Amino acid sequence: MSSDMSYTTEEIAKLLKISKLTVYDLIKKGELPSYRVGKQMRVDASDLEAYKQRAKMNTMTDRSAEVGQTVRTQALTSTHSIRPIVITGHDIGLDILAKHMEKSIPGIRPLRSFVGSLDSLISMYRGESDIVSTHLLDGDSGEYNLPYIRRLLVGSSYMVVNLLSRNAGLYVARGNPFKLAHWSDLSLPGLRFVNREKGSGARVLLDEQLRKHGIKPEQLAGYGNEQTNHLGVASKVASGEADVGIGIEKTASLVGHIDFIPLIQERYDLVMLKNPENTNWIQSLLQILHSDGFRRELQAISGYDLSRTGEILLET
Known part of the structure; x- marks a missing residue:
């Protein structure tokens, strides 16, 4: 894997066999460092490889003891009960709205997607966003x-x-x-x-x-x-x-x-x-x-x- 390579969120989702919303969640939590090129979020190959190695180490540590496995199962259950809500657009009012939603509405995690109005509506038609x-x-x-x-x-x-x-x-x-x-x-x-x-x-x-x-x-x-x-x-x-x-x-x-x-x-x-x-x-x-x-x-x-x-x- 060349250190000069970078991937879009769609490419990472395919490589890791996870949903694009999960990729956004990893980026928001800081587990996958990212940067923006034009309209796309990108992740360097080296950062993706580092994340995979951390995930492997965490898995090995969890399997080392039954108690560790129990904690991991509880954490996964908790994570899966949180639903990502994708909010599209550029205005700062949307960032304020996302903050209030995260604070006031249990069971959701607002995620921001910075795309234009027409692309936002198309993303909703495709089922890729929740609030446009x-x-x-x-x-x-x-x-x-x-x-x-x-x-x-x-x-x-x-x-x-x-x-x-x-x-x-x-x-x-x-x-x-x-x-x-x-x-x-x-x-x-x-x-x-x-x-x-x-x-x-x-x-x-x-x-x-x-x-x-x-x-x-x-x-x-x-x-x-x-x-x-x-x-x-x-x-x-x-x-x-x-x-x-x-x-x-x-x-x-x-x-x-x-x-x-x-x-x-x-x-x-x-x-x-x-x-x-x-x-x-x-x-x-x-x-x-x-x-x-x-x-x-x-x-x-x-x-x-x-x-x-x-x-x-x-x-x-």
Whole structure:
């Protein structure tokens, strides 16, 4: 096994003959060191080999005595009673939600998956996630999320709940040297653009606005220059490598050295499949969304509108 090799979570699951959720759990507990390359989590071959050797040693130690075997069996039983709950999306509000869920809902372990809105819904359709976040604008209707959810989750029983609303718009250099104020200004010659990856809510927002304003993607210099999160886009503008990019207000305040031009308030929703396995934790999740403690933490973050937080927008 070459020390230069690395594996994706899917490859590790196949090698160890375990589920991908178990791999995420090992990563979260620190048993498998990992790092991110683009949209994928990767584990070096040397770290995987070290984990396998530790597992072998633990097994040998457990087998050395009957008491040790009993302890191991109890530990396995306890582990198997914990159900991983995969939560997709990038917003810090999801990290706060996961923390409250782990604290308040017994029998679950929230796991975070950092993928875009469209890929999140596809992962739910495939049965790979439990709570997906989405902020996808349908340009024709002006509606967020529901048109996409209805199309992608055909035949499924699900619930859509609002997490928050937030301002989206343009990141520009300090002083807004190009005087950008509207979506149509993206057609100005000489602008260097930085984009988000396909499947992200920001990419869908951009493409819908370009379509509505008759701007062809090839008119944007840098349309193919992709970043995997808002922070990456804002940082490119702050460093002077790009003149404009699309993102949310909160990230602009974190990066600094840029201005934010608000153009739309986007609705950021959660989608959960309704089935017997999920009934208990869904009700607990709704209670968390309405709780004073959770709302206080979100209110401390600039740029969030919580007027509809916890509202059930659609239930099938």
